[in-house]
Amino acid sequence: MIALIDYKAGNLTSVRKALAAVGAEFFTPEQAEDLDRARGIIVPGVGHFGATRALDAAWVRRIHGHVSDGKPLLGICLGMQWLYESSEEAPDLPGLGLLKGHCFRLRPPAADPGIKVPHVGWNSLDMVRPDLIANGVTNHSQVYFTHSYVAPVTDDSVASTSHGQTFASVAQLGRVAGVQFHPEKSGEVGLQFLRNFLRTVL
Numbered sequence: 001m002i003a004l005i006d007y008k009a010g011n012l013t014s015v016r017k018a019l020a021a022v023g024a025e026f027f028t029p030e031q032a033e034d035l036d037r038a039r040g041i042i043v044p045g046v047g048h049f050g051a052t053r054a055l056d057a058a059w060v061r062r063i064h065g066h067v068s069d070g071k072p073l074l075g076i077c078l079g080m081q082w083l084y085e086s087s088e089e090a091p092d093l094p095g096l097g098l099l100k101g102h103c104f105r106l107r108p109p110a111a112d113p114g115i116k117v118p119h120v121g122w123n124s125l126d127m128v129r130p131d132l133i134a135n136g137v138t139n140h141s142q143v144y145f146t147h148s149y150v151a152p153v154t155d156d157s158v159a160s161t162s163h164g165q166t167f168a169s170v171a172q173l174g175r176v177a178g179v180q181f182h183p184e185k186s187g188e189v190g191l192q193f194l195r196n197f198l199r200t201v202l
Helices: 013-021 032-037 049-054 057-068 078-082 187-200
Strands: 002-004 040-043 073-076 102-105 119-124 142-147 157-163 165-173 176-179
Touching: 002 013, 002 032, 013 187, 032 057, 040 057, 040 078, 040 187, 049 078, 057 073, 073 078, 078 176, 119 157, 142 187, 176 187
Parallel strands: 002 040, 040 073, 073 176
Antiparallel strands: 119 142, 157 165, 165 176
């Protein structure tokens, strides 16, 4: 059973439809204690990093405990950024710190005014290294993005994407994974990422 966390940072309808399409059983926990019955957690989200403030210390403790028990966690878009230590979008608010690095705003070079922020639309995944979350996904696959802030490319990066700057578009460390794009809006490629996550669920 997958816990799909709702912290009022975006409409979950399309994520629920995508999970149903890949045969996932899921529920939306009402309180942190409900995570105890989950075998995997997905943290979606769009919008401002400050929205993660709704996931208070009780949620953070439960999520860290879940990861410590070897259970998988997937962050999508804003949910991926929350996996890192912090974001300059809300510098007073810490992230989960499960992945090293600090998220930052995309700043396209002044010499290329055609590159706009937010980054909205289809772009390619440039594979950096193999890992479970990207099994069966070919290099330069196209996925759908909508965001202004990004995570840095680090040793945990599985794929990068360029939009004025290069950023981590897929990351994985053990059973913790994140995707900056929206798999629920990325067709068959996006569904493959969700299938791969489901395969890591104990």
